[in-house]
Amino acid sequence: MRADARRNLDKILDAAADVIAERGVNAPMELIARRAGVGVGTLYRRFPDRGALIAAIGDHYVHSLAAALDSAVQGAPDAWTGLYDFVVWAGDPGRGALATALADVPEETFTDRAEFAGARREWLERLDELVRQAQAEGALRLDVGTDDIVALLGLFACHPAGLPAHIAARPERFLRLMLDGMRASAATPAD
Amino acid sequence: MRADARRNLDKILDAAADVIAERGVNAPMELIARRAGVGVGTLYRRFPDRGALIAAIGDHYVHSLAAALDSAVQGAPDAWTGLYDFVVWAGDPGRGALATALADVPEETFTDRAEFAGARREWLERLDELVRQAQAEGALRLDVGTDDIVALLGLFACHPAGLPAHIAARPERFLRLMLDGMRASAATPAD
Amino acid sequence: MRADARRNLDKILDAAADVIAERGVNAPMELIARRAGVGVGTLYRRFPDRGALIAAIGDHYVHSLAAALDSAVQGAPDAWTGLYDFVVWAGDPGRGALATALADVPEETFTDRAEFAGARREWLERLDELVRQAQAEGALRLDVGTDDIVALLGLFACHPAGLPAHIAARPERFLRLMLDGMRASAATPAD
Amino acid sequence: MRADARRNLDKILDAAADVIAERGVNAPMELIARRAGVGVGTLYRRFPDRGALIAAIGDHYVHSLAAALDSAVQGAPDAWTGLYDFVVWAGDPGRGALATALADVPEETFTDRAEFAGARREWLERLDELVRQAQAEGALRLDVGTDDIVALLGLFACHPAGLPAHIAARPERFLRLMLDGMRASAATPAD
DNA sequence: CATGAATGAGGTTTCATTCAT
DNA sequence: GATGAATGAAACCTCATTCAT
Numbered sequence: 001m002r003a004d005a006r007r008n009l010d011k012i013l014d015a016a017a018d019v020i021a022e023r024g025v026n027a028p029m030e031l032i033a034r035r036a037g038v039g040v041g042t043l044y045r046r047f048p049d050r051g052a053l054i055a056a057i058g059d060h061y062v063h064s065l066a067a068a069l070d071s072a073v074q075g076a077p078d079a080w081t082g083l084y085d086f087v088v089w090a091g092d093p094g095r096g097a098l099a100t101a102l103a104d105v106p107e108e109t110f111t112d113r114a115e116f117a118g119a120r121r122e123w124l125e126r127l128d129e130l131v132r133q134a135q136a137e138g139a140l141r142l143d144v145g146t147d148d149i150v151a152l153l154g155l156f157a158c159h160p161a162g163l164p165a166h167i168a169a170r171p172e173r174f175l176r177l178m179l180d181g182m183r184a185s186a187a188t189p190a191d
Numbered sequence: 192m193r194a195d196a197r198r199n200l201d202k203i204l205d206a207a208a209d210v211i212a213e214r215g216v217n218a219p220m221e222l223i224a225r226r227a228g229v230g231v232g233t234l235y236r237r238f239p240d241r242g243a244l245i246a247a248i249g250d251h252y253v254h255s256l257a258a259a260l261d262s263a264v265q266g267a268p269d270a271w272t273g274l275y276d277f278v279v280w281a282g283d284p285g286r287g288a289l290a291t292a293l294a295d296v297p298e299e300t301f302t303d304r305a306e307f308a309g310a311r312r313e314w315l316e317r318l319d320e321l322v323r324q325a326q327a328e329g330a331l332r333l334d335v336g337t338d339d340i341v342a343l344l345g346l347f348a349c350h351p352a353g354l355p356a357h358i359a360a361r362p363e364r365f366l367r368l369m370l371d372g373m374r375a376s377a378a379t380p381a382d
Numbered sequence: 383m384r385a386d387a388r389r390n391l392d393k394i395l396d397a398a399a400d401v402i403a404e405r406g407v408n409a410p411m412e413l414i415a416r417r418a419g420v421g422v423g424t425l426y427r428r429f430p431d432r433g434a435l436i437a438a439i440g441d442h443y444v445h446s447l448a449a450a451l452d453s454a455v456q457g458a459p460d461a462w463t464g465l466y467d468f469v470v471w472a473g474d475p476g477r478g479a480l481a482t483a484l485a486d487v488p489e490e491t492f493t494d495r496a497e498f499a500g501a502r503r504e505w506l507e508r509l510d511e512l513v514r515q516a517q518a519e520g521a522l523r524l525d526v527g528t529d530d531i532v533a534l535l536g537l538f539a540c541h542p543a544g545l546p547a548h549i550a551a552r553p554e555r556f557l558r559l560m561l562d563g564m565r566a567s568a569a570t571p572a573d
Numbered sequence: 574m575r576a577d578a579r580r581n582l583d584k585i586l587d588a589a590a591d592v593i594a595e596r597g598v599n600a601p602m603e604l605i606a607r608r609a610g611v612g613v614g615t616l617y618r619r620f621p622d623r624g625a626l627i628a629a630i631g632d633h634y635v636h637s638l639a640a641a642l643d644s645a646v647q648g649a650p651d652a653w654t655g656l657y658d659f660v661v662w663a664g665d666p667g668r669g670a671l672a673t674a675l676a677d678v679p680e681e682t683f684t685d686r687a688e689f690a691g692a693r694r695e696w697l698e699r700l701d702e703l704v705r706q707a708q709a710e711g712a713l714r715l716d717v718g719t720d721d722i723v724a725l726l727g728l729f730a731c732h733p734a735g736l737p738a739h740i741a742a743r744p745e746r747f748l749r750l751m752l753d754g755m756r757a758s759a760a761t762p763a764d
Numbered sequence: 765c766a767t768g769a770a771t772g773a774g775g776t777t778t779c780a781t782t783c784a785t
Numbered sequence: 786g787a788t789g790a791a792t793g794a795a796a797c798c799t800c801a802t803t804c805a806t
Contacts, residue, residue, distance in 0.1 A: 005765095008766095026800095028799080028800060028801085029800075029801065029802080030768095030800075030801090033768095038766075038767085039766060039767040039768050040767080040768070040801090040802085041765090041766060041767050041768065041803090041804085042765080042766055042767075044801095044802070044803085045765075045766080049801090049802085050801080100351060103350070103351040103352040104351045104352060105352075107352075141368075144368065147355065147357050147358075148365065148368065150355070151354070151355050151357075151358050151365065152369075154350065154352075154355065155346040155347060155350055156346060158350060158351055158352070159294065159345060159346055159349060160291060160294045160295045160349055160351050161294045161295060161296070161298075161349075163342070164338065164341070164342050164345065166338050166342075167342050174339065174342065176372075177332075177335065177339065177369075177372045177373060178343075178368075178369050178372050179372065180371075180372035180373075180377045181367075181368045181369050181370065181371035181372025181373070181374075181377060182368060182371075182372070183372075183377065185377070186371045186372060186374065186376070186377040193785085194785095195784080195785085195790080195791095196789090196790060196791095199790085199791085217775095219774080219775060219776085220775080220776065220777085221774095221775075221776085229791070229792085230791060230792040230793060231776090231777080231792085231793075232777095232778085232779085232790090232791060232792055232793065233790070233791050233792075235776095235777065235778075236789090236790070236791075239777095240776090240777080241776085387786090390787095408779095410778080410779060410780085411779075411780060411781080412779075412780085412789095415789095420787075420788085421787060421788040421789050422780090422781085422788080422789070423782090423783085423786090423787060423788050423789065424786080424787055424788070426780095426781070426782085427786075427787080431780090431781085432780080482733055485732065485733040485734040486733045486734060487734075489734075523750075526750065529737065529739050529740075530747065530750065532737070533736070533737050533739075533740050533747065534751075536732065536734075536737065537728040537729060537732055538728060540732060540733055540734070541676065541727065541728055541731060542673055542676045542677045542731055542733050543676040543677060543678070543680075543731075545724075546720065546723070546724050546727065548720050548724075549720075549724050556721065556724065558754075559714075559717065559721065559751075559754045559755060560725075560750075560751050560754050561754065562753075562754035562755075562759045563749075563750045563751050563752065563753035563754025563755070563756075563759060564750060564753075564754070565754075565759065567759070568753045568754060568756065568758070568759040569753075575806085576806095577769075577770095577805080577806080578768090578769060578770095581769085581770085599796095601795080601796060601797090602796080602797070602798085603795095603796075603797090611770070611771085612770060612771040612772060613771085613772075613797090613798080614769090614770060614771055614772065614798095614799085614800085615769070615770050615771075617797095617798065617799080618768090618769070618770075619769095621798095622797095622798085623797090
């Protein structure tokens with residue numbers, strides 16, 4: 001029965017992520033339940049309200065970012081390349097819809113959940129480390145911080161109306177443009 | 192009652208822009224009406240449905256962009272500076288909320304209105320001209336197009352959750368970073 | 383100015399009859415006004431409320447019935463034929479929509495207006511006379527009354543969904559069928 | 574909760590038939606819900622829109638007509654009498670209000686529902702058979718068809734303002750008058 | 765436990781009617 | 786007088802959430 005329950009929970013999370021990507025954070029709970037193949041009652045038993053459900057999805061999302069960061073780092077010859085690869089992965093339009101929907105959610109929805117906040121902090125620390133390495137390599141501007149990378153990702157992944165066609169077609173091209181501005185060689189005096 | 196009506200219409204547009212910036216495109220019509228100090232009926236008399244109201248606001252928004260572009264061009268010593276000034280103006284966080292809300296709206300809402308489409312095209316043409324001049328000056332990468340500028344603005348202005356604090360505090364810093372990536376001197380081979 | 387006013391009033395009545403035939407007794411007042419080419423204000427000046435407008439239309443309708451009755455009587459060789467011709471005229475599907483709409487209106491709307499009640503009574507008296515003549519001629523059953531003719535007309539003209547196609551195509555055929563049942567020769571003992 | 578739901582559904586259908594008979598097809602959904610003792614939500618859960626509700630009522634109505642036809646046929650000595658009895662049953666003023674309201678509904682509301690269309694066709698076939706028998710008996714005119722019977726019923730049952738008092742008091746008298754016109758013995762040359 | 769029925773608040777839109785110009 | 790702008794009540798429908806089965 002434990003396995004069943006777990007399976008149900010996964011079905012709900014998957015369905016919720018899909019539906020929320022399609023219809024936004026305010027998608028009907030009933031639609032999510034139906035998509036997951038359960039009754040609304042079951043949904044509400046697992047997640048006492050919409051906030052809890054959203055937080056669970058956000059949690060899952062952050063964990064996937066962390067995993068992608070690790071994997072990018074391991075597969076890359078140097079920190080800058082790892083950073084670039086990660087940014088491109090995270091910027092994939094396929095992931096954008098969910099990110100956009102989540103971005104719409106009030107901060108507290110997430111930060112009130114200790115476990116989520118922890119996962120997030122941990123991920124940021126690893127990214128920070130990568131940023132420092134890229135700077136040590138002389139590849140990344142010294143006046144650029146982890147915050148800026150996060151901001152770039154946030155902007156790129158979370159465009160409410162979806163990315164313009166020419167960007168969505170070749171997202172890495174645009175991201176390279178933006179990252180080029182962060183290269184040490186591009187440095188321009190900040191006013 | 193011509194004057195009264197005109198005054199009311201202005202009040203409605205102002206209120207709608209505010210409310211939509213605060214609560215998104217789906218903000219209650221009644222709230223907009225109340226904020227404008229009129230009854231819902233009046234709102235609906237002027238704008239037969241939500242789409243019409245949104246389109247009117249969008250129209251106003253595009254016109255303000257066009258005006259800002261002109262003014263940036265006239266006040267700048269060269270095309271690159273004009274472009275930079277315009278991007279910074281348009282990226283001002285104070286304008287972002289409305290832009291975000293508008294970005295949420297299906298394309299047709301605007302393109303179905305001929306007058307709006309015209310204003311938009313005209314604005315894009317002027318921006319395009321500026322882009323070419325900046326390239327002729329040798330300041331802007333040749334592999335960057337007007338589309339990319341528009342995309343950058345779109346990303347920057349339209350972040351659903353609002354910009355991160357450190358960006359909002361100094362938006363021009365981040366925009367310069369991004370624009371630096373578009374400078375001729377930053378060119379990196381596009382893969 | 384008197385002529386103008388009269389013309390306006392006629393335009394309103396015509397427009398109202400049309401609109402009410404199309405959309406029923408609850409058609410928007412504004413639609414009626416626009417169709418008549420006047421403002422709602424003007425409409426309300428002439429007819430303080432919807433009831434007054436409806437009554438005026440009903441009045442007009444009754445007068446047209448009376449005129450048709452006269453004309454049928456004068457053009458027919460005998461009372462039975464006159465009755466038949468009148469019934470066919472009044473049953474013309476083209477007139478049905480308005481009649482249906484009017485039939486929907488509470489009785490008081492009309493009977494409260496003395497002038498209307500008078501016109502109606504007068505018309506009924508003339509019809510009654512015709513009925514008696516047809517009976518005297520031996521053509522009409524003696525157990526049939528003016529009421530029955532009126533009822534037949536009411537049923538026929540006022541079908542909410544419009545007449546079935548095969549009836550509307552040849553209304554006089556069906557009316558003859560019904561009138562045949564009222565012929566003296568068709569008499570069947572009323573149970 | 575199966576039993577409860579079923580009970581509620583019945584209450585809704587009963588209430589809807591009553592309310593619609595009283596106030597027409599456009600009666601407020603909320604009124605229907607309240608009359609049934611349920612919330613609007615429940616009403617909409619069962620019938621996604623007004624059309625669905627109306628169709629359900631219409632369906633019930635047609636089935637009751639079919640049952641009445643069978644029962645009239647079985648209780649009558651000959652086809653003509655069966656036809657007469659059925660027409661009188663169906664013309665009962667007590668049933669008229671609902672019929673009137675339903676007649677107001679656009680054809681598609683019903684014909685789009687396969688099951689309803691089937692019930693209707695079946696009923697018409699049985700009526701057609703009865704008509705032919707009555708003609709074979711020499712009682713019914715040969716130039717009268719099933720359509721005409723249906724039309725007579727439609728006219729009689731569906732008078733928007735309700736039947737005139739003298740008809741409502743003795744509906745079978747008037748119907749006999751009309752049916753007399755359809756008797757073989759009443760035949761008059763159709764023009 | 766899971767289910768899905770029921771509730772009702774909330775948002776949208778329409779129109780009758782009044783009244784300032 | 787004529788106009789049409791403004792108002793607000795009323796109807797529609799959708800969903801979040803609770804709870805009986």
